[in-house]
Amino acid sequence: MKILLFLVSLVFASPQSVDSAIKLASQERRLVAIYFYNKNCIYCTQFEDFVLSQPQTRSALEPFIFVSVELYSEEGSRYGRKFGVVGTPSVVFYNPVEGKVIGKTFGNRPLGEFLKLITDVCKKPLC
Amino acid sequence: MDRRSFILMGASAGLFALISPRYAFASSKLEEEVRKRVGVSLSQIQQSDQISINAPTIAESGANIPVTVESTIPAERVEHLWVFADKNPVPWITDVKITPANGQVYFSTRIKMGETSNVRAIMKLKDGSHIMNFKEVKVTAGGCG
Amino acid sequence: MSVGTGILRVPSNIKKGEVFRVQMVITHPMTPPRRDPQTGQEVPPYTLTKLDLFFNDTLVSTINMGAGVSANPFIAISMVAQDNGVVKIVYEDNRGGKWEKTAELKVS
Numbered sequence: 001m002k003i004l005l006f007l008v009s010l011v012f013a014s015p016q017s018v019d020s021a022i023k024l025a026s027q028e029r030r031l032v033a034i035y036f037y038n039k040n041c042i043y044c045t046q047f048e049d050f051v052l053s054q055p056q057t058r059s060a061l062e063p064f065i066f067v068s069v070e071l072y073s074e075e076g077s078r079y080g081r082k083f084g085v086v087g088t089p090s091v092v093f094y095n096p097v098e099g100k101v102i103g104k105t106f107g108n109r110p111l112g113e114f115l116k117l118i119t120d121v122c123k124k125p126l127c
Numbered sequence: 128m129d130r131r132s133f134i135l136m137g138a139s140a141g142l143f144a145l146i147s148p149r150y151a152f153a154s155s156k157l158e159e160e161v162r163k164r165v166g167v168s169l170s171q172i173q174q175s176d177q178i179s180i181n182a183p184t185i186a187e188s189g190a191n192i193p194v195t196v197e198s199t200i201p202a203e204r205v206e207h208l209w210v211f212a213d214k215n216p217v218p219w220i221t222d223v224k225i226t227p228a229n230g231q232v233y234f235s236t237r238i239k240m241g242e243t244s245n246v247r248a249i250m251k252l253k254d255g256s257h258i259m260n261f262k263e264v265k266v267t268a269g270g271c272g
Numbered sequence: 273m274s275v276g277t278g279i280l281r282v283p284s285n286i287k288k289g290e291v292f293r294v295q296m297v298i299t300h301p302m303t304p305p306r307r308d309p310q311t312g313q314e315v316p317p318y319t320l321t322k323l324d325l326f327f328n329d330t331l332v333s334t335i336n337m338g339a340g341v342s343a344n345p346f347i348a349i350s351m352v353a354q355d356n357g358v359v360k361i362v363y364e365d366n367r368g369g370k371w372e373k374t375a376e377l378k379v380s
Contacts, residue, residue: 035309041271042190050189050241053306054216068309087272107270108189110242191342202350212340217304220340223349228332230291233350237342 018079021067026096031126033064036071036080038088047089047108054111060118063127064093093121157211157247160218165209165249167257178248178260189240189266196248198232205232207251213261214244240266273299278373280361286353288379294325295348296361296373304339320345323363327351327377353379 015021018034025032035052037044051057069076071088079085083092083101091114093103103121105114121127161169181195196208202225209222220238238246245261252258277299283292298320305317323335332351351359359377364370 037310038271042188043269043271046189046239046241048309049239049304049306050216052309053304058307066309070310087270089270107268109268112242195348215340217338217340219338221335221337223336224334226332228327228330228352228354229350230352231350233293233348235293235346235348236337237346238340239342 015065015067018067018069018075021065022094022096025065025094028065029097029126031064031102031121032094032096033061033066034079034083034092034094035066035068036076036085036088036090036092037068038071041088043108044089051109051111051114056111056115057118060115060122063122093118095126097126156216157213157218160211161209161249164219164222165251165257172249172257172259174260175258176260178250178258180246180248180260180262182246182262182264184263185265185267186240187267188269189242191237192240192246192264192266193235193237194246195235196232197234198250200232200250200252202229202231203227204253205250206253208232208234209249210234210236210238211247211249212238212240212244213247214242215240240264242266275300276363276365276369276371278361278363278371280359280373280375282359282375282377284378286377286379288353288355290353290379291350292353293348293350294359294361294375295346297344297346298323298363299344300365302339302341302343302345317366320363320365323347323361325349325351326358326360326362327354328357329360353377355379 021032071080086106090106095102103117158169177200178198186192205225207224210220211218212220223234243265245263247261249259279297281295286292300320302319306315308315317339319339320337325333356379357377358374360374362372
């Protein structure tokens with residue numbers, strides 16, 4: 001039963017907080033992709049519709065543990081300061097094992113550009 | 128078909144695919160969408176300046192881009208109008224059935240674009256032919272800081 | 273404003289036979305199918321699909337649209353002022369919503 005639950009959590013794991021995502025990632029030795037958004041930012045909606053929701057992006061992000069956080073929430077601003085996030089939409093690729101930021105993007109980048117960044121980031125170990 | 132010509136056909140098809148994989152497999156989203164919506168292939172449609180597209184050269188935001196399509200061809204000779212954004216995940220934006228009661232071809236709306244690409248207007252005329260025109264709209268990457 | 277609310281405008285001062293522009297704005301979110309990255313949930317599309325423009329119950333134009341049109345669509349289209357009458361738009365969305373809006377046209 002425990003194993004089953006673990007498997008289910010592996011497939012459907014969508015951590016609710018950055019803290020838990022980073023914890024999970026360091027346990028599983030995986031990379032984290034943290035998406036910083038702001039509900040009132042139209043560029044975020046655009047980025048979500050035209051980039052994040054696209055099937056190519058979803059499959060490219062599969063090796064990562066993906067977590068979203070509102071930049072102006074308590075947790076969001078804490079991590080925003082830590083990773084030097086200047087605004088929304090931003091995606092930070094983080095290696096929790098080495099404690100290093102391995103990639104960062106700000107603004108509604110075009111799909112192709114974002115996919116290329118994921119590929120570049122993914123070349124490094126753990127991916 | 129005898130065996131020899133069958134093999135020959137297979138070989139030449141294979142050769143063609145080898146030389147030009149681009150033609151053999153790649154058909155862009157836009158081409159697929161045009162074939163599906165308009166019913167002809169994009170390469171068969173002539174560009175014409177009888178259609179004019181009014182849209183910003185640089186858009187402030189991809190969420191709300193004003194696009195106006197006009198034509199000097201009288202509405203009586205026009206059957207249908209399509210608007211596409213080439214690089215959108217779904218390139219088809221809208222299409223309009225035109226009748227003589229429209230008086231002239233004038234259609235204006237606001238569209239969403241994910242990235243810099245052409246905005247394309249295609250018209251089907253009463254004689255069954257198709258014409259098109261396009262204009263590039265640059266969408267700058269933006270964010271809120 | 274609630275979804276489906278429409279504003280329809282025709283000019284007030286036109287001559288018979290003149291070509292004029294009908295303008296409309298409809299309140300609608302026009303969202304594509306997407307995965308909400310904030311909740312991880314799949315959100316089905318919610319868009320207007322079709323708008324018919326009538327003059328005195330005769331069809332003038334049909335406009336098909338999807339999520340490529342901006343939220344709260346603005347549309348302007350030309351038509352001929354044939355006579356005094358009623359300009360009507362009938363529009364529907366992909367979740368069964370159907371609405372109509374009319375405007376009086378007076379020609380001189």
